[in-house]
Amino acid sequence: MKTDVQVVVIGGGIVGASVLYWLARLGWTDTLLLERRNLTSGSTWHAAGNTTYFGPYAEMTRLFAGSIRTYQQAEKESGQSIGFHQTGSLRVATTAREREQFHSFEANYQSLDIPYRVVDNDTIESLHPCINTKDLFGAAHTPTDGHVDPSSTTHALAKAARLLGASIELQCPVESLSQDGSTWLVHTNQGSIRTRHVVVAASFWTRELLLPLGLNTPLYATQHHELITDSVPELVSLAHEVPAYRDSYVSCSMRQEGNGFLLGVYETDPVFWALDGIPKDFREELFPPETDRLMPHLEKLMERVPAFGEAGIKTINNGPMCWTPDGLPLLGPVGDGYEGLWLASGFNVGIGTGGGSAEFLAQWMVNGKPHFDLPIVHADRFGNDMSRESALDSIRACYRQGYRLPEAI
Numbered sequence: 423m424k425t426d427v428q429v430v431v432i433g434g435g436i437v438g439a440s441v442l443y444w445l446a447r448l449g450w451t452d453t454l455l456l457e458r459r460n461l462t463s464g465s466t467w468h469a470a471g472n473t474t475y476f477g478p479y480a481e482m483t484r485l486f487a488g489s490i491r492t493y494q495q496a497e498k499e500s501g502q503s504i505g506f507h508q509t510g511s512l513r514v515a516t517t518a519r520e521r522e523q524f525h526s527f528e529a530n531y532q533s534l535d536i537p538y539r540v541v542d543n544d545t546i547e548s549l550h551p552c553i554n555t556k557d558l559f560g561a562a563h564t565p566t567d568g569h570v571d572p573s574s575t576t577h578a579l580a581k582a583a584r585l586l587g588a589s590i591e592l593q594c595p596v597e598s599l600s601q602d603g604s605t606w607l608v609h610t611n612q613g614s615i616r617t618r619h620v621v622v623a624a625s626f627w628t629r630e631l632l633l634p635l636g637l638n639t640p641l642y643a644t645q646h647h648e649l650i651t652d653s654v655p656e657l658v659s660l661a662h663e664v665p666a667y668r669d670s671y672v673s674c675s676m677r678q679e680g681n682g683f684l685l686g687v688y689e690t691d692p693v694f695w696a697l698d699g700i701p702k703d704f705r706e707e708l709f710p711p712e713t714d715r716l717m718p719h720l721e722k723l724m725e726r727v728p729a730f731g732e733a734g735i736k737t738i739n740n741g742p743m744c745w746t747p748d749g750l751p752l753l754g755p756v757g758d759g760y761e762g763l764w765l766a767s768g769f770n771v772g773i774g775t776g777g778g779s780a781e782f783l784a785q786w787m788v789n790g791k792p793h794f795d796l797p798i799v800h801a802d803r804f805g806n807d808m809s810r811e812s813a814l815d816s817i818r819a820c821y822r823q824g825y826r827l828p829e830a831i
């Protein structure tokens with residue numbers, strides 16, 4: 423293993439792999455990614471892979487758009503398929519106000535040259551015949567997004583980064599960090615590495631890793647469910663894959679998976695995981711499903727998509743998901759006294775935003791500033807004093823918000 427490099431990236435999920443890739447694309451190849459187990463071992467391996475363009479702010483849409491672009495580039499350069507299904511997405515308007523909000527985003531998408539339109543109920547039915555449009559006010563349609571296979575995508579990013587000269591070490595947990603003047607020492611189970619820059623892309627492990635440095639990073643994990651159904655006859659008989667569907671009333675997103683549905687739910691009563699520390703031997707694990715918390719959402723979904731009610735449930739995955747108090751990632755330098763320490767952590771939609779966020783961070787590291795301004799994601803925005811209770815309250819509110827847009831928009 424290398425013992426002296428320009429950059430160490432900690433964490434081999436989709437975010438760490440994207441950072442390694444973008445640094446290499448911008449010419450920084452004296453880099454080493456350290457992963458405690460295997461690539462995708464954290465949340466990435468069990469994610470649904472949805473990569474929407476939809477965001478209430480144009481800048482967030484740039485992160486989403488940059489992600490799809492990044493993954494497609496990595497696919498081309500590595501020869502490793504990312505399993506992109508360009509199904510498009512429908513975000514249904516459940517009130518006239520929501521439809522108005524959707525209209526207000528049209529200029530954003532136009533400025534970014536991303537196809538977007540607000541469609542009526544007839545168009546919803548022609549695109550997604552399983553949706554009952556009775557109480558709907560149309561939908562926002564982004565026809566060129568879809569979903570990727572998160573594991574294949576992470577491997578494509580890692581392979582493309584390696585082809586450019588970056589290195590990766592698996593089964594190599596970082597145990598601690600220390601400073602020696604302007605150099606960082608990264609201590610692992612296989613010895614220490616000297617480096618100028620450290621990027622921490624360790625998701626919900628980041629908080630514990632940085633606590634001994636005096637950093638109180640407000641990152642906590644919730645449980646998050648995903649359900650996959652058996653085959654749905656209505657889907658089998660269709661000639662096209664239906665667009666992903668998101669609904670603020672149900673608080674769910676749902677896309678086609680094979681001939682069935684794959685559904686993700688933001689419950690009203692989120693449950694935290696491992697508040698007193700991530701178990702040391704945590705592997706690629708899932709939690710037992712908590713179906714009672716899902717039922718109110720599933721009942722609403724059956725009203726909206728009757729075919730869902732007819733389908734058997736094949737699998738329920740309940741996995742850990744990382745959150746910050748405002749639901750946005752932590753990107754950028756940690757701040758004074760920690761020069762060379764960067765964060766790329768706190769992603770709850772890391773497949774959707776990982777690639778674009780990595781470009782944002784890598785531009786900042788290599789060129790001294792990101793290629794566009796996005797203070798709402800800066801790593802130092804919460805300061806160092808946020809109490810656990812206050813962070814958890816804010817995360818609960820974010821989680822419950824689900825697919826509802828902020829009222830102020």
Ligand SMILES: Cc1cc2nc3c(=O)[nH]c(=O)nc-3n(C[C@H](O)[C@H](O)[C@H](O)COP(=O)(O)OP(=O)(O)OC[C@H]3O[C@@H](n4cnc5c(N)ncnc54)[C@H](O)[C@@H]3O)c2cc1C
Binds near residue numbers: 434628647740767
């Ligand atoms: C059920 C479910 C469905 C989801 N569906 C979607 C979706 O459709 N779209 C979407 O955008 N997001 C989705 N997500 C969220 C998504 O999975 C995460 O946002 C994303 O995987 C985060 O990527 P990451 O690289 O930040 O973290 P992770 O994938 O968790 O990677 C962090 C890595 O760091 C490593 N690590 C930690 N500590 C150390 C250390 N000390 N030394 C070395 N390595 C270390 C870990 O082993 C791990 O591999 C879903 C989540 C869940 C739970």
